Amino acid sequence: MITGGQSYVSAPPAFSADGRLLLVCSGRSVSVFSTSTGMLVSELEGHEGDVTAVVVVPPPASVAKLATYCWTAGLDGALIYWDFAAAELVRKVHVGLPVHSMVIPNITRTVKSTEVHTPLAFVSVEDTSKAADNKKALRGQVRIYDLTKGRQVGCLLAKTRKPEKIVASVSGEFLGIANKRQLYIWSVPTEGFKPEKIRKIKLSHTKNLTTLAFHPSERIVAGGDSTGRILVWRAFGKAKFSGTAGAADDDRDGVRGQDDADTCTTLHWHSSEVKFLKFASDGAYLFSGGMEGVIVVWHLDSGKRRYKPRLGSPLMFFVDSPDSSISCVSCTSNQVHLLKMPNMEVLKTISGIKLPIASPDLSRRDVCEFDCTNGLVAIPTEDYCIQFYSLFENTEVSEVQVCERNFQPVDDITMSISLVSLSIGGDFMCTVDVKLPEEELGGLITLKFWNHGSRAGQFHLSTIIYEPHSDAGISAVAFRPGKNMAVSSSFGGNFKVWVQSSSLQSSEGKSQSGWRCQSVGSYKKKPMTAAAFSGDGSVLAVAAESVITLWDPDNNALVGVIAEALSPITKLSFIGTSTYLMSLSQSSKPQVAVWNASNLSMQWSYTLSAEAACCSSSKSEFAVLSLLSCPGGTPAEQDGVILLFDAENSSPVSSFSVKKAKGGSIAFVKDDSSMDADTNATRGEEASLLVYVNGSHEYVIFDPRNNEVSQISKHTQKNIQADEPARIGYASIYGELPKLEPKKEVSDIPFIPSERPWETIFTGSSHVLPPLTKLCSAFLASLLEKRPVSNE
Structure with a gap:
């Protein structure tokens, strides 16, 4: 059994200590990707439920190597310790309840006068003993687990209506969750830890808070709410955590009630819920994102902002790397973009299978089309593309843009891809896109034929046909096996046979291939609801509501009519190379029926x-x-x-x-x-x-x-694929130089590799190479050894 199509954006990913690997929660496993190639390197499989958190931790003191260890948590109630470089499970801790979030701060504990690093996990679990339909039940709990001894320590830190996401500061000194209109913040002693020393404060707001982030070095916390506002509290917990007097009430600008903070300022750009907040490593900037598909970079001191737009879909998580030169952002389109910092250029994209289109029209189902020969599935997406996804390799093959669209989160749905059909072998594709009318005016149905390109999943537009059946909708499109012929059936009462022709003339006077209508057929002016060709292509079956009609596709002659089904037929298909025909009715009188096309009778049927x-x-x-x-x-x-x-x-x-x-x-x-x-x-x-x-x-x-x-x-x-070696020198900054092949008709002196390559590494046209002042400093910095930043 092969599984795939899991979401890559169900939980925040995590970078390895050197930034060369990205660990992504994908269903019941963790997929490890190379940040340089974007390819899958390995998988961590051991959970029996969906993985909800992955945390990279320092290696044990006895192991003298780069940190390649992580803890994962899942809905199966297990916390697992991995060596992700070797894809080996080291140990497992059972919590017993579904874990929805986990953080592991760097904490030391005094044992026999010696400070020892103690891995303590703060987890957000779901109490399944309480009824889910009880809206007042407190099903969310925040607990502490000693990962060395595998048991719970201390008492519950909080109880909430549902499990909330836990956020930790870089130093591990502060933890927090957003619970309704409040932020719960705990001060955790990182040295000489004892559960009873944990202190908690609450910061209040007038709207529901959705996310939070801690400043890396100062006592500042930011919270985003459901209306798009960002609140920044400064000097929080001065009275409760530090025991010093806070600012006078007159000086506590923006702070509500008796909240323990000196000031609270508001930032507003987002038009809807803030999905993530993240401070830059130097603390000077704050990153935010949401439904707009735009990363907003706030300068805290001046309040100025800049943007990274056109990411194509709403944003969910933002994670930075210890390398500080790379970050990633997770999108609702099941994509993870790797960003080159600080300009946030998209380096690579890790694409999973696109999620279903949310449509208020329940009668319009999001149905996939399959290229059975090549093991591909074609999926219509929200941005009017067709995504081709390899079922056996569990990876995106290509995307075909059917209609142009600039992503706007407040846009009403004005178009949709209503139908996709592939020929046997995947040589041709046909799409039907519908432009919805505005105030019952301006609707348009477009039929498009596509020719296969040089690789799997690649198609080029061949022919565009506007209103192929007047203003009636298209119910089905089927390709004839072995020939360049297709048929489209219409709710308007007819079907059309299309053939590919090379006699069409382009605007430049050149001959080119295209599709044209060869014939039109109908049966008693009934709506044509489904169509299919036989295995050898000699018979065309078209459903006229509940009646199945059989046609000769070459001369468009009616050759037979089969008895009626219980209700209008929505799908027709010949069964293999036999003379049997299967029909599907999905109305109030559902039916699955098998018909014998040779004697025009029903073989058997089910009311299903x-x-x-x-x-x-x-x-x-x-x-x-x-x-x-x-x-x-x-x-x-x-x-x-x-x-x-x-x-x-x-x-x-x-x-x-x-x-x-x-x-x-x-x-x-x-x-x-x-x-x-x-x-x-x-x-x-x-x-x-x-x-x-x-x-x-x-x-x-x-x-x-x-x-x-x-x-x-x-x-x-x-x-x-195995991870490629890290690039150094010029390639690490600007990528590999293109390989230029000299023209055969030009006689040049052959290039002989020099034994002193540093003398020619900066050779090139002046308009191509960057300024020398920028190039040399970046080049020298790339030769320095990068080490993970210690939090101690």
Whole structure:
């Protein structure tokens, strides 16, 4: 069994001590990426629930090497200690409750007159013993765990309605959470730690606080609220933590009530909830981000700000590296951007599978399209792109921009990609985008044909057809196997057959290929709701509401009509190379039916509420994703079952229970070439796997004919690459120079590598090289050995 599609932005990532690796929480594992290449290096697998926190910690005193150790926490109630360089699990501590957040400050404890570093974890857990439907129940708790002894120490620090995110200062002296309209801040003794010495204060606000950050060197804390405002408290805890007198009430500008702080100032730019706050390492600047997709950099002394715009989606987390030359920002589009500081240039992007599009129109489902031959899934995204994602390698292959769009968080949805269709083999793609009318005026439906490029997932626009069926919507598009032909069916009562032609003339008078309409068909002016070609392409089946019509696609002649289904058909598909046809009805009278196209009769049917269905391309079998009733659950959490059928038998061959079936998709895909030889032999050359993509775009690939799912090797499918050596000199600053090949017709003296390369490293055109004053200082700095900054 192969799993993938996990979210990379469910929790904040963490950098290694040298900044060369980035540890990202991804489902039940932690994915380790190289910051120089953006490629997956290794995975840490050991949790039985989703990982919610990862903290890189110094190595044990007995280990004399760079810090490659971390602690992770998960919803399975486990805290695990890893050597992430070797991807080895060292030890495990059981908490017993789901852990939603964790910090591990640098604390020393006196043992027999000797100061010893004690790893103490402050965790935010969920008390599952209290009913979730009780809105007044305090299900969130902040606890302390001794990671050496594996037990809880001290009493509960706080109880909240839900588990809150814990934030620690750089020194580990202060911890805090945002709870409703207050910040809870604890002072933790980092030397001679005792739980009873912990002190707490509260800072109040008029709006719900969503996040906070501590200044790296001064007693300053910033909090962001749900309306986009940022509050900065200075000299907090002077009375409670330090025991000194605070400022007089007349001098406590902006401080509410008896809050223990000298001043409180407000910064405002964001139009909605502030998602993250982070102080720069020198404390002079404050970074903030939210729904606007813009990083705002605040200068604390002057109040001036600058921006990093056009990140394309709302922001969630911002994490800086000990290297200080690189940071990362996590976006809701399931992307992590690696930023070169301080100009915040995007160096690399770690892209996961895009999340489902949030649409108020529940009748419009976000359905994926599959390239079964190449093992790819095509997913429409919010920025009007089609993302091609490799199912076996669990990585993004490419993105195709269907319509242009500049991201604006307050924009109303004016367009949508309503349909994506791929030909067998992935040579052609067809998309349908719909521009919604404004006040019932200005709507537009566009049909676009795309030709495959030089690599997988790459497509070039070939033909644009505006209003292909007048003003009626398009219900389905299907490609004919073996020929450059496609058919589009319309709710307006007709279908059109499109063929690729090379006789079209461009504006420059050159001949170019494009798609044109060859013929038009209809049946009693009924809406055409689905279409499909047979395996050999000789028969075209089109659903006229509840009636299935069979056509000869070459001369557009009606050759047969099959009896009616119970309700309008939403999906048609031929089962393998057989004469059986599967139909799906998803109205108030749901039905899954198998028809025999040779004698124009129904083979068998089920009254079944199906979310999706797919047919094998080589065998007479198909699979149906059916929804199960889920009392009290949300539609997104609705469970389901996958049923595998043989066309000639109405009894399911096998069944599989799945989660989040609402909005899910299924498809048969071919075995990847990297599968073990023995495994391929047992399944046969024509065997295929079944992929299930749930409503959150997480997926699983398995063999539906074999219960021993362990036969599919997960690790052989991962696109894991070794980390490349660190760059030094010129390459570490400006990257590798392009390799220039001399023209063959020019006779030049061949270049002989010099034994003294430093004499030619700065050779180049004056307009290309940066100024010498900047280049030399940066070059010399790059040759210095970088070491992690000690917090002691």
